[in-house]
Amino acid sequence: MFNEENSVENFIRDLLKNIGWRFVPRSELNRAESDILVEENLVNALVRLNPLVAENPNRADEIIYKLRAILISVRGLGL
Secondary structure, eight states: OOOHIIIIIHHHHHHHHHTTOOOOOGGGSSSOTTOSOOHHHHHHHHHHHOHHHHHOTHHHHHHHHHHHHHHHHTGGGTO
């Protein structure tokens, strides 16, 4: 029987793994099931990828605040 997990999710996961992404099972993520963002990982990525954030890591908090606002604003849209 086809479902979203075996027809889309696993396919995309495997494609991303093939280009170097690392899959982390949800049981190993440092977040509640209802959380959308894995903030610790997000902060680390922002610092690693953005020189202005690396210069002042507090800027990551500003970015996360804005991302949360976006996520809250689209909550009723089924995202």
